[in-house]
Amino acid sequence: MAVPLSLIGTFGVMYLCHYTLDNLSLMALTICTGFVVDDAIVVIENITRHIEGGMKPFEATIKGASEITFTVLSMSTSLVAVFIPILMMGGIVGRLFREFAVVLSVAIGVSLFVSLTTTPMMCARFLRHDTGQHGRAYRVSEGVFNRLLRTYDVGLRWVLRHQFLILLVTIGTVCLNVYLFWATPKGFFPQQDTGRITGLIQGDQDLSFAAMSQKMRVFTDIVAKDPAVDSVTSFTGAAAAAAPRACSRS
Numbered sequence: 001m002a003v004p005l006s007l008i009g010t011f012g013v014m015y016l017c018h019y020t021l022d023n024l025s026l027m028a029l030t031i032c033t034g035f036v037v038d039d040a041i042v043v044i045e046n047i048t049r050h051i052e053g054g055m056k057p058f059e060a061t062i063k064g065a066s067e068i069t070f071t072v073l074s075m076s077t078s079l080v081a082v083f084i085p086i087l088m089m090g091g092i093v094g095r096l097f098r099e100f101a102v103v104l105s106v107a108i109g110v111s112l113f114v115s116l117t118t119t120p121m122m123c124a125r126f127l128r129h130d131t132g133q134h135g136r137a138y139r140v141s142e143g144v145f146n147r148l149l150r151t152y153d154v155g156l157r158w159v160l161r162h163q164f165l166i167l168l169v170t171i172g173t174v175c176l177n178v179y180l181f182w183a184t185p186k187g188f189f190p191q192q193d194t195g196r197i198t199g200l201i202q203g204d205q206d207l208s209f210a211a212m213s214q215k216m217r218v219f220t221d222i223v224a225k226d227p228a229v230d231s232v233t234s235f236t237g238a239a240a241a242a243a244p245r246a247c248s249r250s
Contacts, residue, residue: 001122002040002114003033009110010103017102024100032107035079039072039115047123061124069116076112080105212236 007029019025046068050060086101088094134142159166201219203212213236220234 002037002111002119005114005118006032006036006107006111009114010107013106013110014103019099019103022099024096025103028100028103029107032104032111035104035108036111036114039076039111040119042072042075043068043115043119044123044127047120048127051127051129057127058124060127061120064123065116065120072112072115076108079108209236 010029010032014025043065047057047060047064050064051057053060055063083101083105086094086097087105089097201216203215207215216234216236220232223229224232
C-alpha cells in the first residue's frame with residue numbers, strides 16, 4: 001500500500017506544480033519506487049518484533065511506531081538532502097532536472113507520511129502472532145536470513161571487542177576526508193557542458209570569398225588533427241565572420 005499511496009500523493013503535488021509525465025518525471029517516479037518502501041519496511045519490522053515478543057498487535061503498533069519515528073524521519077531527511085544540489089542547479093540543465101529532484105523529494109516526503117500513519121494502522125489491524133505454519137519458500141528465505149544474521153553478529157562482536165582500533169580507524173577516516181576536501185579541486189554543478197567550442201576568424205576587408213574559404217579549410221584541418229577534437233564544422237559568411245565549431249571528446 002505504501003507504493004501506490006505515495007505515487008498517488010506525488011501525482012497530486014505534480015498537478016499543483018503544473019508538471020507533466022515526461023521522461024524526467026517518469027524517471028523520478030521509477031527511482032522513487034525503491035525509496036518509498038524503505039520507511040514502511042522499517043516500521044513494519046519494528047512492530048513485528050514486538051508482536052513476536054508477545055505483545056498484542058495494537059499495543060505493539062503504538063510502541064513500535066513511537067520508537068521508530070525519529071529513525072524514519074532521519075532516513076527520509078537524508079534522502080531528500082541528496083537532491084538539494086540538483087534543486088539549486090542553474091541554467092538549462094538545472095531547469096530540466098529541477099522537476100526530477102522535486103518529484104523525488106515529494107515522493108519521499110509522502111512515503112514518510114504514509115509510513116507513520118497508514119502503515120501502523122494496517123499493522124494494528126492485520127498483523128497477527130506467528131503460528132509456526134509456513135511453506136517451503138518461507139523456510140528457505142528464513143534460512144538465508146538467519147545465515148546473514150549470524151554473519152552480521154560475528155562482525156558486530158569483533159567490532160565491539162576492538163573498539164579502540166575502530167575508533168582509530170574512524171578518526172583516521174575523518175582526517176582523510178578533511179584533507180581530501182581541502183586538497184581536491186571542487187566546484188558546484190556547471191550550468192551547462194555541451195563539449196562544443198565556438199570560435200570566430202576575421203580576415204582582411206579586401207579578401208575574396210574563395211580565398212577566405214581556402215584559409216578556413218586550412219584552419220579546419222589544423223583543428224581536426226588535434227586528438228581531443230571529435231569533429232569540426234566551419235562556415236564562411238559574407239555578412240559575418242567565419243566561425244569554426246569544434247566538438248571535443250568527453
